[in-house]
Amino acid sequence: MPQLSYIDDTIVAVSTPVGEGGIGIVRLSGKDALAVADKMFVARNKEKPSEFKSFTARYGDVVRGGETIDEALLTLMRAPKSYTREDVVEISAHGGVAAVRTIFKLAVDLGARPAEPGEFTKRAFLNGRIDLTQAEAVLDLIHSRTEAFLRVSAHQLKGELSTELERIREHLMNVYVAIEAIINFPEDDIDTEKQWVLSLCERMQGAQDDMQQLLSSADHGRILKDGIxxxxxxxxxxxxxxxxxxxxxxxxxxxxxxxxxxxxxxxxxxxxxxxxxxxxxxxxxxxxxxxxxxxxxxxxxxxxxxxxxxxxxxxxxxxxxxxxxxxxxxxxxxxxxxxxxxxxxxxxxxxxxxxxxxxxxxxxxxxxxxxxxxxxxxxxxxxxxxHGKVIDTHGILISNARHVRALQDALAAVAQAQETLKKKLSLEFVSEGIKRAVNFLDTITGRYIDNDLLEQIFARFCIGK
Incomplete structure (x- = not known):
């Protein structure tokens, strides 16, 4: 899995929109989040944030050098049961621009680093709490313009697309293992050979049908996401x-x-x-x-x-x-x-x-x-x-162009492997085709992905998420 160069840093960001509002939230995540919070927040009961139990909120003051900046609520979520699987602190203050900006700057002065766009969600991915499809679902939830697409994004965030992709992946990996076994332990019996060729073709066709089923929802997913x-x-x-x-x-x-x-x-x-x-x-x-x-x-x-x-x-x-x-x-x-x-x-x-x-x-x-x-x-x-169809937004709909391309590539790789098998060409070519298909599926979930693409995906997020 790709690694983040500053994964050991403690990050901070304003997680609410810029401007005046009822509340403004400054979020910290990382191994020093509690140490920073101890230096800037004084609970009314004088208890330090590092002494709080996880999933608790305390009323108190944000202070700098003995001077109160604002009164606030501090919420603590300890690792690993947090959004990022790191210690997470959220300071909910009054929603004025000056108050939130001052609290953010104070956290930076005390050792936190300003977060990059989407870095909290990126850490959730890198720390194994969610996969890449779920991370992208977070962005889709934020950008949803209709209740229907909000529902589709929520299902993806729950991992329903990931589960289906993992099922197809496991199916293909079983085919790959079977081919490797045949390569290493070939059968001399012709009838037996025909049977396993037929069996492998059927299993490949099953994987193709499953991927085609996902791709058939892409037009509807695009419409719900991008509109007409x-x-x-x-x-x-x-x-x-x-x-x-x-x-x-x-x-x-x-x-x-x-x-x-x-x-x-x-x-x-x-x-x-x-x-x-x-x-x-x-x-x-x-x-x-x-x-x-x-x-x-x-x-x-x-x-x-x-x-x-x-x-x-x-x-x-x-x-x-x-x-x-x-x-x-x-x-x-x-x-x-x-x-x-x-x-x-x-x-x-x-x-x-x-x-x-x-x-x-x-x-x-x-x-x-x-x-x-x-x-x-x-x-x-x-x-x-x-086109007169009833669209079930409670099911899996593919709405991400990156997912569509990867599924199309995986589908083509399996189809080519199946054709190679039917032509009785070298099984090494068949095995390689299945492996390529698995790699394409892994780019969707993030099991296999390069850092440049990862940076591109998370650059589309807002700072604070």
């Missing part, structure tokens, strides 16, 4: 900004009867049916009157081309015009919903012409003004994203 980019487009004054505001459930975009009110793309995030969406309201595509509108049109067209899903807005109360039809060519062939807005007004739009231009297209009727049809639109968007 939805671009709202249409000619001026068809209700694009009104629809954006309704989907966001807040008045984000300015809405007026004046065509061309939106002169730049507006991007906001929203949760629809448990899915995070990046909603992009575009400027109406029309002939530019100045350089600003020319740039707005360019950005709108670029957003449409990069969208996962397009909501093409048409005014149901007006006849199609040249600007609408100009957009037909821009959105045709894309993942698309045709939204007929202003359905609270008498219809004048030629729906037959729309259906001819977009055979089999998804057409939804709404009134953004009265919020009619919005719930139906949201349900149909979610169904389109999930």
């Amino acid at each position: 980019k939805v671009v709202i487009c249409g000619r001026p004054n068809v209700g694009k900004s009104s629809l954006l505001n309704v989907l966001l459930k807040q008045p984000r975009a300015i809405v007026t009867p004046i065509a061309g009110t939106t002169r730049d793309t507006i991007e906001e995030t929203a949760q629809i049916e448990g899915i995070p969406f990046q909603l992009v309201d575009t400027a109406g595509v029309f002939e530019p009157r100045d350089l600003i509108e020319e740039e707005a049109i360019r950005r709108s067209q670029m957003s449409i081309r990069g969208a996962d899903l397009v909501l093409f807005i048409l005014d149901a109360s007006a006849a199609l015009n040249a600007e609408d039809e100009k957009l037909f060519d821009l959105v045709r062939g894309r993942n698309l919903f045709i939204v007929l807005n202003k359905c609270d007004l008498p219809p004048r739009i030629d729906e037959h012409k729309i259906k001819t231009a977009f055979p089999g297209g998804n057409i939804v009727r709404v009134s953004a003004l009265n919020k009619e049809g919005i719930a139906q639109l949201e349900r149909e968007i979610a169904a389109q994203v999930w």
Whole structure:
């Protein structure tokens, strides 16, 4: 397992967001955490932190040279039953910027080192409390934008993905051991040889099926983690900004009867049916009157081309015009919903012409003004994203691109080994292929990983976690 160069240091960090709040937490971890705490915290009962029992909290004062900095609670978690498996001290003070910063600086002056990003979680990994998938789950929990992805991350933190990967690994290691035994103690009987070749192929296929099952969840995991980019487009004054505001459930975009009110793309995030969406309201595509509108049109067209899903807005109360039809060519062939807005007004739009231009297209009727049809639109968007499937967020979903690549590499290595065995080539090649597959799986859990990649992973964490 990789080693951290400063693993023997005692580290300190502010574990709460910068700014004013009800509470601010300064966290220490390491062999000298208690020694530092003894020099800066005086409990009201005069007991030293090093004398506290584990999992206890004491009320007292943070002091420097006899002067009280702040009153606080000190919580102690002794090794190995702590987050890092080291002695951990948490000082919960008032959440002012100056108070927390002063307590942090005092701990540094007394011998603690400022922690690197994610170093507390890194120590939990290096000290064997969690594996790398669980460490990455901590980051996913922090960054979760929806309850659904929060649930997926919590299952990964509990070790459910790790357990499944270890099961596949053990399966492959059994195959590897069997091949090595055959290499060292070959069978002369042809029928026996056929039987073990068949048995090994079946076991390899089982491992491939298990990995493929995990990979089949990757698209859904990515959607829950990263979200879907939805671009709202249409000619001026068809209700694009009104629809954006309704989907966001807040008045984000300015809405007026004046065509061309939106002169730049507006991007906001929203949760629809448990899915995070990046909603992009575009400027109406029309002939530019100045350089600003020319740039707005360019950005709108670029957003449409990069969208996962397009909501093409048409005014149901007006006849199609040249600007609408100009957009037909821009959105045709894309993942698309045709939204007929202003359905609270008498219809004048030629729906037959729309259906001819977009055979089999998804057409939804709404009134953004009265919020009619919005719930139906949201349900149909979610169904389109999930392709009509019901997604169980209580199970294992692969959401990490690093895990996907490693699983794909492991799957390819096993498939190649299986093909080599079927061709009756040297068993050493088969054995090597299985070993490579195991190594790829080990990079996911962190059993086998280089320090550079480890640094990259933990650099994405915040300081204090």
